[in-house]
Amino acid sequence: MSDPGKPSVPGGSSGESRRLSRSDAAYVARLARLDISDEELDLYADQLEAVLDYAAEVDSVDTTAVAPMAHPLPLVNVLRPDEPADSLDRDEVLAQAPASEDGRFMVPRILGEAP
Amino acid sequence: MSAMGQAGQPASASAIAESVRAGSTSARSVVEAHLAAIDREDPSLHAFLTVLADDARAGADHVDELVSRGEDPGPLAGVPVALKDNLCTRGVPTTCGSRILEGWLPPYDATVVRRLRAAGALIVGKTNLDEFAMGSSTENSAFGPTLNPHDRSRVPGGSSGGSAAAVASGMVPLALGSDTGGSIRQPAAFCGVVGMKPTYGTVSRYGLIAFASSLDQIGPFATSVVDAALLFDVISGHDPHDSTSLDRPGSRLAEANCPDSAQSVEGLRVGLVRELMDGTDDPVAQMLAKAADALSAAGASVEEVSIPELRYALCAYYLIAPAEASSNLARYDGVRYGLRVDAEDLTSMNSATRAAGFGPEVKRRIMLGTYALSAGYYEAYYGKAQRVRTVIADAFAAAYQRLDALVGATAPTTAFSMGAKVEDPLSMYLSDVCTVASNLAGHPAISVPFGTDEAGMPVGVQVLAPALGEAVMLRVASALERASASLPGIPAAGRASTGRASTGDPAPGRAPGQVGEPA
Structure with missing residues (x-):
């Protein structure tokens, strides 16, 4: 994979169409931990650009002094009593893991670590 | 136990529960009839990814035992229910329609699953969906598409297409789906059944495999508004396992929406939303006009309103x-x-x-x-986009200052052909144009079958209400349901008999491979 680097600067709030290059798509795929073939990259770059062009219509809405809405209902700081309760059975959970050992999830070598 | 037939069985969820609780029908006979329907219908529909015949039979026998001991088996006693396969079921495959979860056995039940079991419902299987609920046609399932029971060359909608098709074909009277941008309401419209997205936070999402957490909500599919209300009553209510769950008790809406006692819409102020009509196909627009007339005739004051901000939803x-x-x-x-x-x-x-x-x-x-x-x-x-979300919620709030409920199309078209939109993601996304605003605002909305197009494909009319406005929403939905009875009917699509319970009928015409009678 070529070094995709950072994508080009977004179009700001002007509403003009944003170009999503193949290297932008490669960069995004790497961030998302997706191995994507060159053919797929071309397809996704085109399709994502079409969706982003459409979605950029949000730019035409005046949101001056409008707060972002992250949650439809005003629930904040939801707490529960700090009481011990049953948790999931460890063996049942680990039985579903691709690999486990000694009561733990097992993973391949972490990059940079000695084998 | 006497032999129970498939014909003459109660078909609606309310009728099944009433009959089983009264001891006039056994839960076992109900489940056998529905398992037989699955055997008969599902090979050509592919609504189910997993069928839980043995679990359902065991659950039915338990319900029958409670009835025989004089104990209360619960409000959904003996009612077969299908679950969208993004709801976790302990020890039962839960795939989300994805290869990445193929073979996974969840170590716990979703809260809605526990509540269904406690209410006496019988979980008969897990239904097909677009992978991770991302899609509007159920063609994105890794395990192959589901077909529309009314026309097998068309999609059932999505992402909860399996649940919609299962209810529309009479394989189950009730099913659960999830709705992130219309994934209950749009397939309900395409398949000619009732589909409801409740207010965000009224139904616990614990055990629902997350897609978009600020939008996802679980809700019912049913053949009638009262049955949807009955299922919503069972699954709603606070759950400490979901921090977005509202600290309120479960709803009690089924009784108010019984056909015998349903409240009228007289005096209600209903807005026909221009932005949820513009750009819809002619048959959909014609049915919307008839729906508006029907509500006026039933005593509601109906006016056309414009909420321009919805264009950005x-x-x-x-x-x-x-x-x-x-x-x-x-x-x-x-x-x-x-x-x-x-x-x-x-x-x-x-x-x-x-x-x-x-x-x-x-x-x-x-x-x-x-x-x-x-x-x-x-x-x-x-x-x-989050700021635009606030703009949309504010625009709804302004409309609801003078209106009790809003009405519009559920989808701009009736069910489209298989393969028509898979190559063009943006055109597929546009089929959600009428439904997403309710998810952004967190409001309830419901799709009610209302007539058909010239090809006989069902049209859905959508009713929207403010947060926690389920009661008024269901009143309007019930009025539309009553009015739809006078429209040219939706084809049966293999729907089970709607006759009431009659015990002792022999089972007619059983095909090879169907399940046996209870002993």
Whole structure:
């Protein structure tokens, strides 16, 4: 994979169409931990650009002094009593893991670590 | 126990529960009739990914035992229910329509599943869906598409297409789906059944595999408004396992929506929303006009309203939902559950696993969301879309200052042909244009079957209400349901008999391979 680097600067709030290059798509795929073939990259770059062009219509809405809405209902700081309760059975959970050992999830070598 | 037939069985959820609780029909006979219907219908529909015949029979026998002991088996006693396969069931495959979760056995039940069991419902199977609920046609399932029971060359809608088709074909009287941008209401419209998205926070999402957490909500499919209310009553109510769950008791809406005692819409102020009518196909627009007339005739004051801000709902949705999905789906990394593709180091293993396990639409949305959340873009896309969300919620609030409920199309068209939109993601996304605003605002909305197009395909009319406005929403929906009875009917599509219970009928015409009679 070529070094995709950072994508080009977004179009700001002007509403003009944003170009999503193949290297932008490669960069995004790497961030998302997706191995994507060159053919797929071309397809996704085109399709994502079409969706982003459409979605950029949000730019035409005046949101001056409008707060972002992250949650439809005003629930904040939801707490529960700090009481011990049953948790999931460890063996049942680990039985579903691709690999486990000694009561733990097992993973391949972490990059940079000695084998 | 006397032999029970498939004919003459009560077909609606309310009738089944009433009959089983009264001891006039056995839960076992109900479940046998529905398992036989699944055997008969599902090979040509592919609504189910898993059928739980033995579990359902065991549950039925338990219900019958409670009845025989004089104990209360619960409000859904003996009612077969299907679950969208993104709801966790302990020890039962839960795939989300994805190869990445193929073979995974959840170590716990979703809260809605526990509540269904406690209410006496019989879980008969898990239904097909677009992978991770991302799609509007159920064609994105890794396990093949579901077909529309009214015309097998057409899609059932999505993403809860399996649940919609299962109810529309009479295989089950009730099913659960999830609705992130219309995934209950749009397939309900395409299949000619009732589909309801409740207010965000009224139904626990614990055990619902997350797609877009600020939008996802579980809700019912049913053949009638009262049955949808009955199921909503059972699954709603506070759950400490979901921190977005509202601290309120479960609803009690079924009684108010019984056909015998339903409240009229007299005096209600209903807005016909121009933005949820513009651009719809002619047959849909014609049915909307008839729906408005019907509500007027029933005593509501109906006026056309414009909420221009709704035009931005779909763009905001297609930034917010993929952004949240890209974050939620980061957990499928080949470590704790599901698929792993081995590689020499961790990052390569993560990337190879995700490439092999996710289908094209899921990858597309993960990439879109990752892009929208990446450094330098967050405010321009996700941040902006969240502000637009506030603008839309405020616009709804202004409309509800003088209106009790809103009405519009559920989808701009009736069910489209298989394959018509798979190559063009944006055109597929546009089929959600009428439904996404309710998810952004967190409001309830319901789709009610209301007539058909010239090809006989069902049309859905959508009723919207403010947050926690389910009662008024269901009143309007019930009025539309009553009015729809005078329209040219929706074809039966294999729907089970609607006759009331009559015991002792012999089972007619059983096909080979059907389930046996209870002993």
